[in-house]
Amino acid sequence: MRDIQWLLQDFMIFSEGLAALIAVIMTFKKREKSLYSYFSIYLVFIFCCEMFGKFGVKYGPFPINLVFNYFVIPLEFIFFFWLYAYVSLQKKILFWSFTAVFLLAYIPNELYFLKNKYIFSFNYTFGSVLLMFLVVMEYYKQINSDRILEFAKNPMFYTNLGVTLFYIGTLPYWAFYLQIFEHKQVWNIYTLYFQISAIIMYLMFASSFIWGKQNYS
Template sequence: MTEFQKVLQNSLFLVEGLAAFISILYYRRAKDHYWKYFSFYLILMFFCELFGKWGGNFVEYNKPKFFNYFVIPIEFLFFYWLYAAKSLKRPKLFYIMSSIYLLSFIPNEFYFVPRKIILSFNYTLGCLMLMILVIMEYYRQVNSSDILNFSKNKMFYINLGVTLFYIGTLPFWAFFSLLTKYMELWNIYFNYFLISGIIMYILFSVSFIWGKQSS
């Protein structure tokens, strides 16, 4: 890892913590709304990152398994719920996508060689389904009567952040093992992964500051 990437990685960690902190500051606005769960999500993700960063100093654990079987599934399932069940108001779609994603662990275990860093098969599938929800959300926003007030729409910031990070880094994780053979290209993608993560958490923070609970 280059010095620049170390700076980006530390910045991503700090910005993720900042997003969790801001969600706490603005919790009063969200406590009677389903957006309170977004606060819980950001706090949980930050503590997971804390554990991933320093947990090995206190307890022995398998870091890739911790992220592959706990952290990443929570990320996808939460965003499926937020997009499908809440923003798009299609709870059946949430259950369908969640079931497909969870079932994708079965072929991943039996037919694919486990990746050192990430389980690329079900991560790719999870991202593709999230991409469908992202497109649907963009369509909903464009056709909404509140399009002129998009700056007050919490989902506008969240959707943009998810697009940049999850959808934008999909090729990086889908072809991770292949890209390791071309380190120059790998470094470009890894830099984008870190930068887009920083931008995403900044947008998540902005969604609390400027976004309205009714959006």
């Protein structure tokens, strides 16, 4: 099981790099441009962070867990709040509200949840809950769209599917990580799901640039 997990871990990073490469190529190749194009920059950023976490951690001035908890993860969620609420749903107030609430959630995280691990990663869990609301709203928008039969041209169709499988599907994994870890077999299975869903998510992100039209909406 460990060998498979290590293999999938490496393939996760490979899928991130592949998605970033395809996104950059397709962004420059396609003539139509939109705010969705910034997704390619995000993918490059995430890939660089993962590469630093794997190979450059010993050269950093801060522990890698602090870098991810207080820099990378907040930027991940804020970006997706922007992509969903600001770009796709076109609800600017919702974007700023979710961003503010998410950042304020670091206060109870620092005061309580760092010491009390009933919820393993409170800020990640809370961000995933907020993202789940946006995912549902995006599904509702797509289902009620006049262009529902052209869903394959909608880049957010692929993005939403990937986010659903990974961020929403692994929400209990990071919320109750310590409790799940006590049941080793369940933990192993959920860890495999976490890794496989991450790979699928990045492949979906790449697909959104290959088959999706950035000026769809």
